[in-house]
Amino acid sequence: MFTTPPRVIAFDGDDTLWRNEDLFTLSQARYRAILAAHVDLEVHDLDARLAAVERRNLATYGYGVKGFTLSMIETAIDITQGAIPAGDIAVILRLGQSMLIHPTEVLDGVREVLATLKARDHELWLITKGDLFDQESKIARSGLEPFFERIEIVSEKDQATYRRILRRAGVDAAEFAMVGNTVRSDILPVLALGARAFHVPYHTTWAHEAADAPEGHAGFVVLEGIGDLPEALGVG
Numbered sequence: 001m002f003t004t005p006p007r008v009i010a011f012d013g014d015d016t017l018w019r020n021e022d023l024f025t026l027s028q029a030r031y032r033a034i035l036a037a038h039v040d041l042e043v044h045d046l047d048a049r050l051a052a053v054e055r056r057n058l059a060t061y062g063y064g065v066k067g068f069t070l071s072m073i074e075t076a077i078d079i080t081q082g083a084i085p086a087g088d089i090a091v092i093l094r095l096g097q098s099m100l101i102h103p104t105e106v107l108d109g110v111r112e113v114l115a116t117l118k119a120r121d122h123e124l125w126l127i128t129k130g131d132l133f134d135q136e137s138k139i140a141r142s143g144l145e146p147f148f149e150r151i152e153i154v155s156e157k158d159q160a161t162y163r164r165i166l167r168r169a170g171v172d173a174a175e176f177a178m179v180g181n182t183v184r185s186d187i188l189p190v191l192a193l194g195a196r197a198f199h200v201p202y203h204t205t206w207a208h209e210a211a212d213a214p215e216g217h218a219g220f221v222v223l224e225g226i227g228d229l230p231e232a233l234g235v236g
Ligand SMILES: [Mg+2]
Pocket: 012, 013, 014, 015, 016, 180, 181, 182
């Protein structure tokens, strides 16, 4: 179906170019420890309560650390029926703040792959979802900014978003490929537009983003690691 390599290759940021979900996992473990002093809840139940509050708040806060922090506080107030002391709320706030200034850890092989593709004259884009200020700051801290000709920070990665970005840039779906770790937001909407999508699974995926990978789709490739991308682009 595709006979030439994609001219434009867009990358997801979180857990594709740099580590992200691990930081949430770590913070959530600390959060459990704070709450354990106040309530006797199974880890699973506490996580489920927090996930439900996060999901409900997405429409209000959007994706990102700030929304996550507010959801941690809301859940803490709910499950302690208002008994959580201000001192512990302050600890939760600091947890969120430390996530926002945490160094951006670029994943293995990323820099080399971007350099290789740029040298082959692909146009590289970054399309990342979440809080504008946090994402801008993460991109700056990653040092990867010079590789990209276009950086889009969006609030949702659905078909309409990708269509809008491509139209504005004057790029056909047939000459576009997306590379990312999340089937729901990096793969499915891109394939639906008739573009190509390369899935680089990460060892953890946020429950909200979990989705089944499509099967037998012409433009869909699963990679073991991002280092396999230059070869997988194949033609040329
Ligand atoms: Mg991601």
